[in-house]
Amino acid sequence: MNFTNLPQLVDMRGKLESKGTYSKRTKSITHRVWHHSLTLKNLGGSDAASFAKYHVLTLGWPGCGYTFVIEPKNIINTPNGKRARIVYANDINKRTYHVGNSNQFSLGICVAGDYRYDKMDDATLASIGELHAALVKDGIGKYDKAHNEMPGYSWKACCEYNYRDAFDWKGSKKTAKPAPAPDxxxxxxxxxxxxxxxxxxxxxxxxxxxxxxxxxxxxxxxxxxxxxxxxxxxxxxxQPDPKEETVSGDEVVKSIQKTLNSRYNAGLIVDGFNGPKTKSALIKSLQTELNKQFNKKLVVDGKWGAKTNAAIVTVQKGAKGNLTWILQAALYTEGFNPGSLDAIFGKATESALYKFQKAKKITADKKVGKATFTELFASKK
Ligand SMILES: [Zn+2]
Incomplete structure (x- = not known):
């Protein structure tokens, strides 16, 4: 098998959450079906292990619904360069649940991420392309389809990324827009x-x-x-609301939203989804604290601008209080978990900060000043 030789592939068959087993396919695979997870790619829950838990514990399925999960947050250095990790979650001969009545002959591949907000990175595109090429060589499947190109699912907003960009695609490059839902x-x-x-x-x-x-x-x-x-x-x-929605809802993000509501009157919907409103509320909380603690007289508008940037004070190890909490919350929503959001700048916060600074290629001095706050709050999308 060519696909099992991909250096970024890890075999986790039998190691993920399960309850019983999927039965064997009774038909051979003709379709490779591409999915997304609609969970932001850097969040804790954006991986095969979390999807397996959701599929088993919430949906009541025997195991993870996909055969392969590509994880953009787990980057692997391979001889060919950086690649997103590919988890081999279920044996290809198992009929997993992902496209209903087409499960028997369809292979499910999920690329973790919410591509209404996330940008597809090169390491992920390369993994999609290489997995696709290997499956083609192995003779696994003939056709590539998005979830909403399969019978009965035309109304699904899946997938919202263009898997066709990752490999040589003969047809239209445009993904199918979801059709109206049936009555x-x-x-x-x-x-x-x-x-x-x-x-x-x-x-x-x-x-x-x-x-x-x-x-x-x-x-x-x-x-x-x-x-x-x-x-x-x-x-x-x-008409999906492109703003803040419940998908599977991250519990820590929910707690951040609750705190922003109670402490800063943010008026957020507590849905565990880290969208632009939550980010804006975090900036407002920062502006409020800078005004309160350092008499900065900023307009509390939730926008990252030159005045807010100029008012930034440095936060570092040993700090305690609301500014530290805001920093921890911002790091978490960017996918860098500071351990607990306890408003104390300790070892775990410092380590999350260091990883964030390294990832953003800014001076990794473990101190939070203008450059780090800008990376955390200036909008890049
Ligand atoms: Zn799907």
Whole structure:
């Protein structure tokens, strides 16, 4: 097998969360189906282990729904250069759940990330391209499809990245825009109200909406072929709110949002999703603290500008208090976990900061001054 020889591939078959096993395929693989996770790529939960947990513990599936998961946050140095790690999660002969009635003949590949906000990086593109080339050489699958190009799923907003950029693609480079959601949806293999509501981030659609639209159904016992109503969820699926939405919701981000609300009246929806509103609220909290503690007289507008930058004071090891908390929260939302958000600048915060400075190629002095705050808060997208 060519794919098992990829230096960035790690075999985690049998090592991820599971409950029972998927059955063997009864058809050979004809389709390679590309998915995304709609979790920001640098967040803690953006990896195969977390997806497996979600699929088993929340969706009730036997294991991770994908055969391969490409993890942009885990970069591996290979002889060919930097590559995003590829987790081999399930044996290719196992019929995992990811495209319902097409599971038998479809291989599921998930690229972690939320590409409405994340940018696809070169290491990830290279891993997609190399995995694709290896699978082609191995004769695994004939066609490449996005999730929403598979029967019954045209309304899915998956995938929101262009996997076609990563390899030689003969057809149109444009990914299919999600079609309007149907009034009635026919349940396919592996579908649960949770997977329909959340898995591919049909923006803001809640399981509660689906339950409301389908009184009397048991959300844990859906049968293949059963029809369910989309109800109120429908409009939201057609026009996903590109702002802050619940997908699987990061618990630490939720706690950050709660604190921003209670301490700074931020008025955020506590959804665990780190979007532009949360970032803006963090900048406001910083401006508020600079005014309060250092009499800076900044306009508290949540925007990163020259005046805020000029007002920055240096924060370093040993510091305590709200500025340290803001720093910890900002590091976490950028994907650099400072351990706990305890408002104490200790070893774990320093180490997260050091990694952040290294990653951003700014002076790694373990002190937080103008350059670091700019990297944390100036918008780059
Ligand atoms: Zn998908």
């Amino acid at each position: 009635v949806y026919t349940i396919q293999e592996g579908d649960t109200l949770w997977s329909i509501a959340h898995k591919d981030g049909a923006g803001g659609v809640q399981v509660e909406d689906l339950i409301k639209a389908n009184p009397g159904i048991d959300p844990t016992k859906l049968k293949i072929g059963q029809k369910i109503n989309f109800g109120n969820a429908k409009d939201v699926i057609v």
